[in-house]
Amino acid sequence: MWELLGASLLDVAHLKYLVPLCLGTLAGIVGGALPGVTITMTIILVLPFTFGLDPLQGLAAMTGVYVGGECGGLITACLIGIPGTPSAIATMFDGYPMAKKGEPGRAVWLGVWASVAGGLLGAVFLIAATGPLAAFALEFGPWEYFSLFMLALSMVAGLTEASLLKGLLAGAIGMVITVIGADPIMAVPRLTLGSDFLRGGFPFLPILIGIFAFAQIVADVEKMGPAGPAGPAPIANPTLSVSHVKVIGEILSRPFLLLWSTLIGLLIGVLPAIGGSAANIMAYDQAKKFSRHPERFGTGIPEGIIASESSNNSNVAGSLVTIMAFGIPGDAVTAVMLGAMIIHGIQPGPLFISQEPRIAYGIFAAYLLAHPIAVVIIALGTRLFLRIVTVPKSALIPVVLVLCVVGAYALNNIMDNVWVLLIFGVFGYVLVKFGFPLAPLILGVILGDQIEVNLVRAIMTDANPWLFLTRPISGALIALSVASVVLAVWQHHRTQARLAKAPEVDVDF
Amino acid sequence: MPGRDGIAGLVCLAGSLGLLALTRGLPHPALVPIGPGFYPRIVLGVTAALSVVLVLADLLERRRARAGAAATVEAPLPLIRNPRLVGATFAIFAGYVTLMPLVGFRLATALFVLALQAALEPEPRRHWLRIVLVAVFTAWLTHLAFEGYLSVLLPRGRWTGF
Numbered sequence: 001m002w003e004l005l006g007a008s009l010l011d012v013a014h015l016k017y018l019v020p021l022c023l024g025t026l027a028g029i030v031g032g033a034l035p036g037v038t039i040t041m042t043i044i045l046v047l048p049f050t051f052g053l054d055p056l057q058g059l060a061a062m063t064g065v066y067v068g069g070e071c072g073g074l075i076t077a078c079l080i081g082i083p084g085t086p087s088a089i090a091t092m093f094d095g096y097p098m099a100k101k102g103e104p105g106r107a108v109w110l111g112v113w114a115s116v117a118g119g120l121l122g123a124v125f126l127i128a129a130t131g132p133l134a135a136f137a138l139e140f141g142p143w144e145y146f147s148l149f150m151l152a153l154s155m156v157a158g159l160t161e162a163s164l165l166k167g168l169l170a171g172a173i174g175m176v177i178t179v180i181g182a183d184p185i186m187a188v189p190r191l192t193l194g195s196d197f198l199r200g201g202f203p204f205l206p207i208l209i210g211i212f213a214f215a216q217i218v219a220d221v222e223k224m225g226p227a228g229p230a231g232p233a234p235i236a237n238p239t240l241s242v243s244h245v246k247v248i249g250e251i252l253s254r255p256f257l258l259l260w261s262t263l264i265g266l267l268i269g270v271l272p273a274i275g276g277s278a279a280n281i282m283a284y285d286q287a288k289k290f291s292r293h294p295e296r297f298g299t300g301i302p303e304g305i306i307a308s309e310s311s312n313n314s315n316v317a318g319s320l321v322t323i324m325a326f327g328i329p330g331d332a333v334t335a336v337m338l339g340a341m342i343i344h345g346i347q348p349g350p351l352f353i354s355q356e357p358r359i360a361y362g363i364f365a366a367y368l369l370a371h372p373i374a375v376v377i378i379a380l381g382t383r384l385f386l387r388i389v390t391v392p393k394s395a396l397i398p399v400v401l402v403l404c405v406v407g408a409y410a411l412n413n414i415m416d417n418v419w420v421l422l423i424f425g426v427f428g429y430v431l432v433k434f435g436f437p438l439a440p441l442i443l444g445v446i447l448g449d450q451i452e453v454n455l456v457r458a459i460m461t462d463a464n465p466w467l468f469l470t471r472p473i474s475g476a477l478i479a480l481s482v483a484s485v486v487l488a489v490w491q492h493h494r495t496q497a498r499l500a501k502a503p504e505v506d507v508d509f
Numbered sequence: 510m511p512g513r514d515g516i517a518g519l520v521c522l523a524g525s526l527g528l529l530a531l532t533r534g535l536p537h538p539a540l541v542p543i544g545p546g547f548y549p550r551i552v553l554g555v556t557a558a559l560s561v562v563l564v565l566a567d568l569l570e571r572r573r574a575r576a577g578a579a580a581t582v583e584a585p586l587p588l589i590r591n592p593r594l595v596g597a598t599f600a601i602f603a604g605y606v607t608l609m610p611l612v613g614f615r616l617a618t619a620l621f622v623l624a625l626q627a628a629l630e631p632e633p634r635r636h637w638l639r640i641v642l643v644a645v646f647t648a649w650l651t652h653l654a655f656e657g658y659l660s661v662l663l664p665r666g667r668w669t670g671f
Contacts, residue, residue: 052659165563166514169521172556176528179552183545186538190545191531221598222590224629394629395643398622401602402647405609410661418606426599433588434517452548459543 005127008361012369017060020053021366024061025373026381028068029075033385035082036220036393037400039069040332044209045400047340048407055344056359060366062337063320067119067370069333070313071378074111074305075385079104086277087312090284094297094304101300105242110302111309112378113248114258116371118310121262122269122317127364130353133325137350142457143468147477149447149454152328154481155271157440158488167488170436174444175451177202184453197416205339206408206420207445212332213404214425215432217397224393240382250302257287257303258310265311269318269330283311313371320367323348324360328447332439335446343411511564512571513588518563525556597628613666619648 012021024046031042043065050058073088078095091111098107140148157167180191181201192198251258261283268279287307288297297304319330327349329335341348346356353360408421428438458467469475511519532553535546589595605621612620623644627633633640655661665671 048655048661049659051661052655165559165566166517169518169556169559169563172552172559173521175552176525176549176556179528179549183548186545188536188545190535190549191528193531218595218598221594221629224591224594224631392630394626394631395639397598397629398625399643399647401605401625402618402622402651405605406651406655406661406663409664410655413662415606415610415664418609422599422603422606425602434513436517448552455548456543463542 001127001131004357004361005364008358008365009368011358012056012060012362012365017057017362017366018369020050020057020061021064021369022373022377024064025068025370026064026377027061028065028070029072029374029377029381030385030388031065031084032069032072032088033075033084034388034391034396035076035080035084036216037396038085038216039066039073039087040212040336041216041400042069043333043336044213044407045403047205047209047336048403048410050340051343051410055341055346056362058340058344059337059359059363062340063363063366064370064373066316066333066337067313067367068374068377070119070309070316071112071115071374072385073312074115074309075108075378075382078107078111078305079382079386087280087315088308089277090280090308091305091312093284093308094300094302097298097300098302098305099300103300105240106247106302107300107305108240108378108382109242109244109247110250110305112375113244114251114306114309115313116375117251117258118262118265119313119316119371120368121259121310122266122314123364123368125266125314126317126321126367130321130324130360130364133321134350134353137326140350140473141471142454142461143471143474144477146451146454146458147468147474147481148326149328149451151477151481151484152447153440153443155484156443157437158484163435164485164488164492166436167440168485170431170438171440171444173431173436174441174446175448177207177445178448178452184449185456201449202420202424202445203411203417204445205336205343205411206417207424208332208335208339208442209404209408210421210424211428211438211442213400213421215428215438217400218425218429219432220393220397251306254303254306257290257306260286260290261307261311262314265314266318266321268311269315269320270322271318271330279311279315280308283307317367320363324352324363325350327352327450329443332442335442338446512567514570515564515567518560518567522557522560522564525553525560529553529557594628598625601625601628609664609666611666611668613669613671614663615648615652615671616666616669617664618651619644622647 011017027046028039028042031037031045032039043062046061046065050061053061069085070087073083073085074091074095075084077083077088077092078099081092081096083089083092095107095111098104098110153171154168157171158164178201180198182189182199189199264283264286265279268282284297284304284307287303288294291297291303319334322328322330323334323338327338327347329338338348346352346359404421405418408417409415411417428441431441432438459465467474469478529550532546532549535544535549537544537546601621601624604624605617608620609617611617623640626640626643630636630640652663655663
């Protein structure tokens, strides 16, 4: 394992891979720093550029975007008070007050070095756990896979902020989308309404690009105009010079906080389709709960920054484990990576690491190297990134949409894909307006085909439906699915009860 | 009158029932235990059931809200803020997709970026030079990068030939 990793590190350090990795990391940092441009959006924009590259070059660039994006989000969170990405929200709670108190360099570099520490600790888990988990997944039959996918869907539906019911319905709609087209056993066209294009089903990536890009862009468009609220004041001429030894010392002097936050990030990353936005908030919350001085959180203390940043970068490692060992995307970014892998003829899943060791270890190596590269880029370019942030949205949005169109069109050089992008852009926007979460929908689209294939295989092997419950792993996964739904319902009722009590508390004050 | 959730549930219910009806025409092979309609019927059935529950939950919620007469009634937030700009964005994008196979990627992209910037920019006349430059450079640079360096062929125009 370590020999392969060493060889891959040397491989990726070659200019052929290092250039896409550096460019991807740079794009990630810039995209992450730009408020309103998430890492998902950045990776969607980078996707078409990878079509002409070899698979490892493309995946190295995407890994760079992922790591760079998590680091980039903290720059604007600390210096402008607007998190560049949702995964930097908790960083802002203490990073911005610290910068306002005259320590912008300390705030930014605490975040950067905590990201590196969390990311590298996450890398240990990524490298050590992916192989054994993939080997474990090889024991799975169609029953276990079906149950695993159902668990993924039920967890995502349950963990979304909107209602569980809407989460489940969004997941079901995603699965309905995959039903359109030829059936996987006999290739009989289903629900195609006579369209030749639909015989092959809806292509996955234009759906993903349409839903995510439009949902975000149109949300920005809605905020445009003179009525938009003024944001927090940026730190004027921030001095970012700082003693790096001292900052690293500050982080390492809090080993429990670092390890606990990293662990939270990893676990949330491993869970399907949740992502860094939940990880940083949860890690921040935990850091506050374990602190002897919880009242100081939000006033500009290092603990808040360390917890948030170490968790969101280790979250990347967790997400990569899930996609590489099980073929399930850990979040929206890895969903795009999954699409890119399939375009390059690679099938992620339990056999990936044994069948494509060069690419699997190449991703590990790219992940490890992306961290020092991000540090160098941030050291050289933070002031420039702050200028890029001032690019008007009216100029940025059309350019982003053009790159989305190229990404959809270049999949197989047909305009139909661009129409799919538009149709699902409108569809996703309508769903958001009606309060449906998009994560379960996307997961339903991604897993729908696999759920069907495994269900049909299981029934064709043995028509006894009780096997889904009586096979130990499958039964445990189904039990966990039910438990996750029950837990979500219980949490919903508890929140409702708290909300009902809230006005009484307000009256006292 | 149903609320937003009720309307969403009714639309999903109608859609899933419509598609469920279409699965009736799917063949049922004699040699295998399950045919191509097996899985779609399960998924569409689940979707329809969840839609019904959503409609019922909305009705119950509204009835509960009506019963609690003492509670303060807040005006619902508008479904779309800035609806003109949102509509214009979708319309300009649809125009771009329609125009691209006719006039080619470069011209369609330049026109699209120009039009959308003009729509989104609060003071387009003041920033006309930036708008034109961004439009021209976006079309030129994306074409150069994708066709020139990444070997990704972009659409040619039926009318223009480039």
